[in-house]
Amino acid sequence: MVMEEKPKKLLILYASETGNAIDAAERLGREAERRGCPVLLLSVDDFDPSSLPDQEIVIFVVSTTGQGDNPDSIKVFWKFLLQRNLTQNWLSRVNYAVFGLGDSGYQKYNFVAKKLDKRLSDLGATAVVERGLGDDQHSSGYEGALDPWMSTLWKALYQKDPKLFPKGPELMTSNMSLMDQPKVQITYHDVVEGTSNFSSIPDVKLLEMQIESTRFILPGKLAGKYSPECFLKMVKNDPLSKAGSGKDVRHFEFEAVSSSIEYEVGDVVHILPGQDAAAVDAFIKRCNLNPESYIQVQVNDNKENEQSYDLRNTLKVPVRLKTFVELAMDVASASPRRYFFEVMSYFATAEHEKERLQYFASPEGRDDLYEYNQKERRTVLEVL
Numbered sequence: 596m597v598m599e600e601k602p603k604k605l606l607i608l609y610a611s612e613t614g615n616a617i618d619a620a621e622r623l624g625r626e627a628e629r630r631g632c633p634v635l636l637l638s639v640d641d642f643d644p645s646s647l648p649d650q651e652i653v654i655f656v657v658s659t660t661g662q663g664d665n666p667d668s669i670k671v672f673w674k675f676l677l678q679r680n681l682t683q684n685w686l687s688r689v690n691y692a693v694f695g696l697g698d699s700g701y702q703k704y705n706f707v708a709k710k711l712d713k714r715l716s717d718l719g720a721t722a723v724v725e726r727g728l729g730d731d732q733h734s735s736g737y738e739g740a741l742d743p744w745m746s747t748l749w750k751a752l753y754q755k756d757p758k759l760f761p762k763g764p765e766l767m768t769s770n771m772s773l774m775d776q777p778k779v780q781i782t783y784h785d786v787v788e789g790t791s792n793f794s795s796i797p798d799v800k801l802l803e804m805q806i807e808s809t810r811f812i813l814p815g816k817l818a819g820k821y822s823p824e825c826f827l828k829m830v831k832n833d834p835l836s837k838a839g840s841g842k843d844v845r846h847f848e849f850e851a852v853s854s855s856i857e858y859e860v861g862d863v864v865h866i867l868p869g870q871d872a873a874a875v876d877a878f879i880k881r882c883n884l885n886p887e888s889y890i891q892v893q894v895n896d897n898k899e900n901e902q903s904y905d906l907r908n909t910l911k912v913p914v915r916l917k918t919f920v921e922l923a924m925d926v927a928s929a930s931p932r933r934y935f936f937e938v939m940s941y942f943a944t945a946e947h948e949k950e951r952l953q954y955f956a957s958p959e960g961r962d963d964l965y966e967y968n969q970k971e972r973r974t975v976l977e978v979l
């Protein structure tokens with residue numbers, strides 16, 4: 596009997612402060628899977644640094660924040676790597692690649708990627724390719740460097756270990772089955788079914804439950820790992836600076852909604868931004884959905900990452916669709932990412948729209964997409 600060898604998984608670890616590195620890491624993951632290579636994609640704080648020497652190949656995607664500072668999620672990992680007792684050959688079996696996201700307008704340009712690359716190499720790891728540096732100043736943002744870096748990476752990995760890409764390092768034809776698995780699963784409830792679940796719960800408690808439930812699907816530090824102690828209602832939000840002064844300084848006042856609260860110096864308040872109600876309505880209408888319906892959202896997480904999977908799925912009450920869009924989505928301010936156009940291309944029925952969307956999602960269409968999308972600051976609602 597011939598035993599089929601289990602395909603190797605490519606480990607991709609990311610550290611992000613505002614989401615770009617997650618987007619870049621997911622793109623890498625998708626591209627690897629399209630080449631037949633299964634992937635394990637993790638935030639670096641979900642990875643045990645002591646197991647790093649056992650990894651044959653690791654891809655890091657890390658951004659720089661502050662003044663050359665580490666994103667929060669890589670702090671523990673970085674501290675571990677800096678330990679003096681780690682020897683020069685601690686990572687001698689590890690092959691790695693680093694892609695950094697930064698902005699050359701900052702003095703400490705891509706500092707985190709550069710120092711991570713150096714430290715890995717000092718600890719005996721071997722770089723598969725030279726580190727890639729994405730720059731916000733590039734006319735296509737960090738994607739400008741990511742595209743060519745990725746194609747070099749696939750070739751180098753294939754040379755290192757052809758088993759990673761059983762069908763070669765070139766892209767397989769794109770079709771629907773290669774689309775990412777959905778990140779969340781949504782169950783729709785009709786209005787009566789949704790509200791009857793809550794008839795005995797006071798309004799304030801209900802709103803809290805809905806906010807908690809919505810936050811659970813958000814990535815990174817806003818998600819359930821850092822569940823808030825209590826919710827406050829913002830009752831005042833007055834600008835203190837003059838319009839056009841270049842700064843936006845505000846006076847906020849908050850009121851405890853459920854019970855009185857105690858706080859100390861150093862406690863942190865997260866402000867949950869809402870969206871313009873008219874934009875939320877327009878988005879829901881455009882999608883032919885009922886704003887009053889209730890949805891239940893479940894995260895389809897990496898099975899390997901059981902802990903965060905359980906955590907993020909424990910508090911799942913049905914949420915009013917309108918509340919969900921208001922609190923968890925951004926339909927009317929930020930520009931959609933490139934992947935949005937790719938996904939839309941699978942669903943577009945008009946041939947000319949499909950072609951245009953496919954072009955925007957391709958490396959050749961990248962600069963035109965930037966002109967159309969980011970430069971014009973188009974929103975999801977406008978694109979739809």
Ligand SMILES: Cc1cc2nc3c(=O)[nH]c(=O)nc-3n(C[C@H](O)[C@H](O)[C@H](O)COP(=O)(O)O)c2cc1C
Nearest residue numbers: 611612613614615616658661663697698701704705
């Ligand atoms: C507050 C702030 C500070 C930043 N500081 C730096 C920096 O010191 N060096 C750098 O190269 N880029 C810096 N950047 C640019 C980011 O690294 C870049 O926008 C990156 O794409 C962000 O990735 P992320 O969303 O995954 O955190 C900074 C960005 C922000 C918003």
